[in-house]
Amino acid sequence: MKKWILFPLLAALFLSACQKTERTTEYTPDESMRLTIYTSHKEEVYMPIVREFEERTGIWVDVITGGTNELLERIESQQDNVEADVMFGGGVESLKAYEHCFSPYVVGSSDSIREPHQAEDAVWTPFSALPVVLIYNTKLVSPDKITGWSSLSDPIFRGRIAFADPAISGSSFTALATQILAGKSMDKTLATLAENLQGKTLSSSGDVLNAVVDGSCLVGITLEETALKYIAAGADLAMVYPEEGTSCVPDASAIVKGAPHSENAKRFLDFTVSYEVQQMLSESSYRRPVRSDIPAGESLLPLQDIVLVDYDIDWACKNRDVILSDWLFYLKEAK
Amino acid sequence: MKYRLRNSFHFRLMVSFLAVSLIPLCLCSALLVQIASVHMNREIKENMKTDSDSMIVALDDLALGFEDVGKALQNNPVLMDALTCGLAQETQIYNVLYEAAGSIREVCTLHIYDLKGNPLFSSHSSPQPQKLKPTWGVLNAARTSGKASYMGQTAELDSEVALLRAAFVLKNQQTPIGYLVMEVNSDHFKQLLNGKYGNQGEILILNQFWRPVYSSQQLLFTDVAAQLRSRVLAGYIPEGDNPDYLYSITKHDKTDLLLVQQQPHAFNHRTLHILMIVSACWAVVCIIISVFLSIPLSRQISSPIGKLRSAFGKLEQDDLDVRISLDRQDELGQLAIAFNHMVNALKTNRAELMENQKELNETKLRMLQAQLNPHFLGNTLDTMKWISKINNMPEVAMMSTDLADILRFCISGEEFVPLYRELEILERYIEIQRIRLSDQFSFQVDVPEELLGHPVPKMILQPIVENAILHGLVGVERSLIRVKAEKWQEEFLRVTVTDNGRGIPEEMAGKPYSRETLPDKHHLGLYNVHMILKLHYAEDAGLFLDRGPDGTGTSVTATLPLQTAQEECEC
Numbered sequence: 001m002k003k004w005i006l007f008p009l010l011a012a013l014f015l016s017a018c019q020k021t022e023r024t025t026e027y028t029p030d031e032s033m034r035l036t037i038y039t040s041h042k043e044e045v046y047m048p049i050v051r052e053f054e055e056r057t058g059i060w061v062d063v064i065t066g067g068t069n070e071l072l073e074r075i076e077s078q079q080d081n082v083e084a085d086v087m088f089g090g091g092v093e094s095l096k097a098y099e100h101c102f103s104p105y106v107v108g109s110s111d112s113i114r115e116p117h118q119a120e121d122a123v124w125t126p127f128s129a130l131p132v133v134l135i136y137n138t139k140l141v142s143p144d145k146i147t148g149w150s151s152l153s154d155p156i157f158r159g160r161i162a163f164a165d166p167a168i169s170g171s172s173f174t175a176l177a178t179q180i181l182a183g184k185s186m187d188k189t190l191a192t193l194a195e196n197l198q199g200k201t202l203s204s205s206g207d208v209l210n211a212v213v214d215g216s217c218l219v220g221i222t223l224e225e226t227a228l229k230y231i232a233a234g235a236d237l238a239m240v241y242p243e244e245g246t247s248c249v250p251d252a253s254a255i256v257k258g259a260p261h262s263e264n265a266k267r268f269l270d271f272t273v274s275y276e277v278q279q280m281l282s283e284s285s286y287r288r289p290v291r292s293d294i295p296a297g298e299s300l301l302p303l304q305d306i307v308l309v310d311y312d313i314d315w316a317c318k319n320r321d322v323i324l325s326d327w328l329f330y331l332k333e334a335k
Numbered sequence: 336m337k338y339r340l341r342n343s344f345h346f347r348l349m350v351s352f353l354a355v356s357l358i359p360l361c362l363c364s365a366l367l368v369q370i371a372s373v374h375m376n377r378e379i380k381e382n383m384k385t386d387s388d389s390m391i392v393a394l395d396d397l398a399l400g401f402e403d404v405g406k407a408l409q410n411n412p413v414l415m416d417a418l419t420c421g422l423a424q425e426t427q428i429y430n431v432l433y434e435a436a437g438s439i440r441e442v443c444t445l446h447i448y449d450l451k452g453n454p455l456f457s458s459h460s461s462p463q464p465q466k467l468k469p470t471w472g473v474l475n476a477a478r479t480s481g482k483a484s485y486m487g488q489t490a491e492l493d494s495e496v497a498l499l500r501a502a503f504v505l506k507n508q509q510t511p512i513g514y515l516v517m518e519v520n521s522d523h524f525k526q527l528l529n530g531k532y533g534n535q536g537e538i539l540i541l542n543q544f545w546r547p548v549y550s551s552q553q554l555l556f557t558d559v560a561a562q563l564r565s566r567v568l569a570g571y572i573p574e575g576d577n578p579d580y581l582y583s584i585t586k587h588d589k590t591d592l593l594l595v596q597q598q599p600h601a602f603n604h605r606t607l608h609i610l611m612i613v614s615a616c617w618a619v620v621c622i623i624i625s626v627f628l629s630i631p632l633s634r635q636i637s638s639p640i641g642k643l644r645s646a647f648g649k650l651e652q653d654d655l656d657v658r659i660s661l662d663r664q665d666e667l668g669q670l671a672i673a674f675n676h677m678v679n680a681l682k683t684n685r686a687e688l689m690e691n692q693k694e695l696n697e698t699k700l701r702m703l704q705a706q707l708n709p710h711f712l713g714n715t716l717d718t719m720k721w722i723s724k725i726n727n728m729p730e731v732a733m734m735s736t737d738l739a740d741i742l743r744f745c746i747s748g749e750e751f752v753p754l755y756r757e758l759e760i761l762e763r764y765i766e767i768q769r770i771r772l773s774d775q776f777s778f779q780v781d782v783p784e785e786l787l788g789h790p791v792p793k794m795i796l797q798p799i800v801e802n803a804i805l806h807g808l809v810g811v812e813r814s815l816i817r818v819k820a821e822k823w824q825e826e827f828l829r830v831t832v833t834d835n836g837r838g839i840p841e842e843m844a845g846k847p848y849s850r851e852t853l854p855d856k857h858h859l860g861l862y863n864v865h866m867i868l869k870l871h872y873a874e875d876a877g878l879f880l881d882r883g884p885d886g887t888g889t890s891v892t893a894t895l896p897l898q899t900a901q902e903e904c905e906c
Contacts, residue, residue, distance in 0.1 A: 027545070027584075028570045054544045055476060055486060061544075062568050276470045283468075 091170035126250035128287035162220030199335030247311035352625035375601030400439035405503035477502035487548035798860030807836025848878035
């Protein structure tokens with residue numbers, strides 16, 4: 001008896017609760033006017049570029065942010081159902097490790113891009129060049145104590161060197177490879193550094209700066225752009241280009257293989273290396289433009305005044321596993 | 336629950352009351368809330384529409400005002416001198432700017448930039464204008480599009496910086512000489528839109544790519560804008576079914592800005608909560624009323640039913656004196672009266688039945704007495720027959736033969752016999768009587784063929800005929816006895832025995848037989864026949880006494896149903 005009383009009651013409630021859920025609206029952009037970007041850049045870096053790109057092209061950009069490796073893994077896992085069009089950001093070594101997920105594209109203005117920053121197979125397109133530097137706490141270390149990679153073996157820094165785990169941080173791996181190339185023998189370099197680190201590494205590249213600023217470490221290994229940003233913000237930091245030579249490996253962008261909006265992705269890549277964007281970059285950040293026709297920002301030492309090692313990206317990529325396993329071995333020894 | 340529902344009338348009544356009161360209450364509340372919310376939301380939406388329209392007008396005024404300033408400054412010689420030759424006569428320039436800015440001066444800051452993006456003059460001394468890049472952003476857009484361009488500027492809602500920038504290329508004889516730039520910050524927006532949307536409403540302005548430009552509330556600027564954008568990108572209606580807020584989205588064509596208004600729903604969680612509490616209170620009231628109404632009502636019904644039940648119980652125990660006294664006029668009262676009537680009738684019936692039984696028993700007793708040792712009599716009669724034959728006394732032999740036949744007929748087990756058998760025995764009896772009375776009367780039988788086989792209770796004719804011979808024909812010469820059988824009214828068999836004797840007393844003639852009216856109480860024969868008929872056939876049957884057809888003599892009619900007799904015989 002009660003069931004048939006309840007039924008119309010429930011039906012009435014259900015009907016009253018039901019509301020229309022429609023798809024498609026007048027505001028939704030056409031599929032041809034969309035672009036999905038995965039980026040590991042910070043908002044202050046990508047947002048002006050994305051907004052300007054939208055205003056200029058009328059293309060709606062959907063930005064998805066995350067860590068470099070996290071995003072690359074996502075791209076790899078989506079191979080059957082590609083969502084991302086462009087991977088924007090991340091060191092070229094990281095991108096190269098996921099080479100199979102990207103399709104090559106030669107940007108329109110490739111002639112204007114500095115030769116050393118160009119990818120041979122055009123899988124990636126450089127965005128900005130980021131030399132590896134040494135930093136130290138100006139309150140705790142006198143400037144003459146640190147001049148280059150060899151200074152890191154000084155016993156006074158023993159156990160107080162801030163260095164991120166190269167297996168996690170791309171820039172940290174670049175720094176490690178740079179040291180190997182600047183030194184005489186790979187094993188000696190790795191062993192010396194591991195020993196003076198006393199087997200301790202930091203879990204992220206962001207921690208390096210903090211460790212040096214708060215004095216828990218005396219020196220650190222990081223990227224020029226990061227160091228300068230902290231220095232400009234008033235931290236007690238100073239920066240040194242290693243005298244033995246450093247590297248200037250760019251971060252880059254790449255078009256995802258099978259990208260649903262590949263034409264728009266190409267336009268975006270063109271835009272990232274356009275004169276306007278590179279100029280804006282050099283004026284508003286501490287990143288070095290990759291175009292030869294734009295000088296580095298005023299606060300940056302010109303590239304020709306910095307001692308550079310002959311950094312072979314392909315070599316670094318190929319030997320990544322060897323370097324990292326050796327490094328792990330020496331790190332364990334040093335503990 | 337189910338058990339109680341099935342077994343307790345009171346509980347069932349209460350549940351029904353609850354259902355009758357609660358279901359309409361719930362439905363009504365739900366419906367009212369729904370209707371009211373739809374209605375009020377529609378009203379809010381209409382208000383938002385008007386608000387949006389007035390805000391669009393305000394934005395239009397701003398954009399048109401800005402373009403008017405641009406046009407007013409076009410080909411202006413003072414400006415041309417200042418921008419091309421660096422001949423800055425500041426007061427003149429400011430005058431020009433003031434004059435041109437006019438109505439929009441309150442809601443924006445106007446700057447004049449040179450072609451390299453350096454700010455030269457401003458309509459307000461603060462904030463300090465920023466250097467702009469002619470190849471980037473709004474200046475670039477204005478230069479390439481050739482008309483006024485509008486651009487949202489920031490990803491943060493900061494009161495210090497310009498949120499919206501508009502640029503317009505200033506030309507002198509088709510040659511660009513600089514830019515007119517309008518900056519709108521959050522204070523300006525506040526002033527522009529002040530009072531144009533509801534008290535509880537909030538405003539969010541988005542650019543054409545649904546990125547936030549301005550908002551009256553930080554949360555809208557950061558979170559809601561991002562949600563709306565992701566919904567638009569996913570292809571859903573941007574505002575969707577937000578449980579808390581209603582949105583209205585209007586596009587401003589000139590600037591490509593989207594005006595998003597947010598208003599809380601007519602019924603938010605709090606008002607809904609209050610309504611729910613009110614409904615719940617009413618429900619409690621309904622429950623209390625239901626319980627209190629159902630108790631007396633169920634008692635009113637169940638107590639008479641209980642009385643009725645116990646009365647029936649007593650009735651089952653054979654107590655016929657049970658009566659129900661209910662002081663009410665409704666259906667239950669009538670039921671009680673009907674019950675009482677029924678018990679009364681049952682009691683009367685019972686009494687009658689017992690009376691009948693008693694009489695039947697008496698009759699049976701008498702019949703048994705009458706059958707005393709008949710076999711012995713039969714054998715004796717046979718012996719008498721042989722002795723008389725040997726002694727050559729034919730009359731005695733005949734009489735004893737007839738008597739023996741009659742006796743055997745009497746003691747045979749059958750209760751019903753065909754009419755012809757009855758008539759045969761009657762003949763025997765007449766033979767005896769002839770010998771006794773020396774043949775002083777004649778005897779006639781008039782029975783149609785079809786009725787001869789009809790079953791009748793045995794020995795009903797003999798007592799009537801005997802009665803006629805013994806009482807009616809005493810002292811009558813040429814006396815006659817006639818037996819006649821006929822169908823009467825198709826349903827009855829009538830057997831009439833007529834004599835031409837003394838006749839019956841006047842007070843008995845023309846009436847059914849009644850023992851009381853007979854002067855001589857010893858007419859046991861007629862009485863017996865009458866009782867046999869009554870016992871077998873109930874009221875329909877019986878004896879009827881009358882004078883003969885010519886006014887003399889007696890006629891005794893036995894009436895018995897045709898049908899019933901047949902049936903009983905077949906049984």
